Amino acid sequence: MSDGVEVSxxxxxxxxxxxxxxxxxxxxxxxxxFLPAGAYEVIVAEDGCADRTPEIxxxxxREDDRVRHVHSDERxxxxxxxxxxxxxxxxxxxxxxxxxxxxxxxxxxxxxxxIRTDGYDVATGSRWLPENRADRPAKRGIxxxxxxxxxxxxxxxDLRDHQCGFKAFDRTALESLLPAVGDEHWFWDTxxxxxxxxxxxxxxxxxVDWTPKGDSxxxxxxxxxxxxxxxxxxxxxxxxxxxxxxxxxxxAGTALVVVALLxxxxxLDPQAVLTRMAGxxxxxxxxxxxxxxxxxxxxxxxxxxxxxxxxxxEHWGFLTGAVFISQTGNLxxxxxxxxxxxxxxxxxxxxxxxxTGFASLAVERVFDLLTITLLAGVVMVALAATGSADQxxxxxxxxxxxxxxxxxxxxxxxxxxxxxxxxxxx
Amino acid sequence: MTAIxxxxxxxxxxxxRTVGALSDDSYADYVAGVVERFVGDVQTVAADASxxxxxxxxxxxxxxxxxxxxxxxxxxxxxxxxxxxxxxxFFAVSVGNLAKVLPLTPGGVGLYEGAFTLIMAALTPVGxxxxxxxxxxxxxxKNVVTIAGGVxxxxxxxxxxxxxxxESQSAGDVEVEADD
Numbered sequence: 150m151s152d153g154v155e156v157s158x159x160x161x162x163x164x165x166x167x168x169x170x171x172x173x174x175x176x177x178x179x180x181x182x183f184l185p186a187g188a189y190e191v192i193v194a195e196d197g198c199a200d201r202t203p204e205i206x207x208x209x210x211r212e213d214d215r216v217r218h219v220h221s222d223e224r225x226x227x228x229x230x231x232x233x234x235x236x237x238x239x240x241x242x243x244x245x246x247x248x249x250x251x252x253x254x255x256x257x258x259x260x261x262x263x264i265r266t267d268g269y270d271v272a273t274g275s276r277w278l279p280e281n282r283a284d285r286p287a288k289r290g291i292x293x294x295x296x297x298x299x300x301x302x303x304x305x306x307d308l309r310d311h312q313c314g315f316k317a318f319d320r321t322a323l324e325s326l327l328p329a330v331g332d333e334h335w336f337w338d339t340x341x342x343x344x345x346x347x348x349x350x351x352x353x354x355x356x357v358d359w360t361p362k363g364d365s366x367x368x369x370x371x372x373x374x375x376x377x378x379x380x381x382x383x384x385x386x387x388x389x390x391x392x393x394x395x396x397x398x399x400x401a402g403t404a405l406v407v408v409a410l411l412x413x414x415x416x417l418d419p420q421a422v423l424t425r426m427a428g429x430x431x432x433x434x435x436x437x438x439x440x441x442x443x444x445x446x447x448x449x450x451x452x453x454x455x456x457x458x459x460x461x462x463e464h465w466g467f468l469t470g471a472v473f474i475s476q477t478g479n480l481x482x483x484x485x486x487x488x489x490x491x492x493x494x495x496x497x498x499x500x501x502x503x504x505t506g507f508a509s510l511a512v513e514r515v516f517d518l519l520t521i522t523l524l525a526g527v528v529m530v531a532l533a534a535t536g537s538a539d540q541x542x543x544x545x546x547x548x549x550x551x552x553x554x555x556x557x558x559x560x561x562x563x564x565x566x567x568x569x570x571x572x573x574x575x
Numbered sequence: 576m577t578a579i580x581x582x583x584x585x586x587x588x589x590x591x592r593t594v595g596a597l598s599d600d601s602y603a604d605y606v607a608g609v610v611e612r613f614v615g616d617v618q619t620v621a622a623d624a625s626x627x628x629x630x631x632x633x634x635x636x637x638x639x640x641x642x643x644x645x646x647x648x649x650x651x652x653x654x655x656x657x658x659x660x661x662x663x664x665f666f667a668v669s670v671g672n673l674a675k676v677l678p679l680t681p682g683g684v685g686l687y688e689g690a691f692t693l694i695m696a697a698l699t700p701v702g703x704x705x706x707x708x709x710x711x712x713x714x715x716x717k718n719v720v721t722i723a724g725g726v727x728x729x730x731x732x733x734x735x736x737x738x739x740x741x742e743s744q745s746a747g748d749v750e751v752e753a754d755d
Contacts (some may be wrong), residue, residue, distance in 0.1 A: 447640070458622075
């Protein structure tokens, strides 16, 4: 093969033994109709296939020197496989399209020439431009339209269609974009387009004829968890994280609580709360502090058990101190920065390596979360069983919080204020 | 949650099988990877049945004492501590602590009180003012004990909190990826 390759077409293939040979043939034929011989290559990017696709691709590459086979044992995902293949491509214009040939191949020339001669950095086919004729059944159209609208509004993209598997890139532009692209799966398409626009690259979107192939059932893991989490991640990365610092999040959280407190005075007399607090029995409050203090050596002992399962034996007394310091840190610093303090303390004073420190914290947090959820859940079930959950619902919907009910009769009745009569539990 | 513990006690392929049953897409691997990392942390301890029992038991005891602290505060406010109040206390403290998971304010101040008051006021006839007072005192008691212990421990172990945060931040940046 000559070194004059200008255009590299990547065909991402995953278990496509039945169709790949025909797809390669049509692709070569189409490229040959508008490009000089030797100016293009077709790369079958076969991504950890479990069927006969690798053998077929290898054979095609042997038989025709315009065809190359890029193989990965490990499944890289859609974006990962494309990046892997583009790295090994020789052309300056990098093209890929879906191997089901859902997009009419007569658009291939426009796709390639947009980059090769018109000087665009990115070109993408679109099924959603006003002039295009891709009429599709509603079960495909509605989710796709919803997704693209979400990307347009949340990620502020100007394009109509982000997931059309029919795209081309200028090598230099793509190489500078890829380090910023985090997704390696289906969202790769959208992320490349969104980030290209943010960086001011010239992006061309043109209408294509598109015929749906195969069944496109909604895949809950991919579409909701996968794509949804990726939209949120990109939104966070582009729009939120440049604007928030630790100080801003702390400020906003504290402002929220202050606003809540001010609103509370609208239906709750702060004086009444202060009076109640002043009426609390100081001796019993002190007793509660002692009860709480007992839980601390237990935390130290629990942390000792966690560390010892990781092969580090420390005294519970020292570890209680470390837990105390980290929890104090959590009180002073937002975003649980205190957790990291504990890893530092055990590293600085007992030479326990950071990875173990962080892992042990993660274990402890998981146990905390499970225990709290368990406690809340068990009581919730018990409340539901005794019918009290309905009471909670009714109370919540009645706006019980809005009205300070007078202490009246009933099985749960509190005693009158402490000053009037001694608390019943003395 | 139960599934996580169950899988932690059996084998981690369970996660991959469950997610795999829902989808065969490569995103399934991605989702399974995140869940596995989480399960892997519990598994370190869960692999050893006696360690699992000790750590789990200690956790129950620790958080029960957290609830008992609140119930003693009820008593300080002259609330009759009936079985029903104890049950609601368990619920209110647990939900309050869950609300603190959101890292919005230092130490979850405000979030804990809010959740606690909402539940107490709705499920017991103590009224909003008393419920809020109990929430504030209960959380204050816990924070005072924590800070007192923290300050004493810092003096004992000769640790400066600001220095610790600076030092751990630089180490944390590397580790956070493995901990999200």
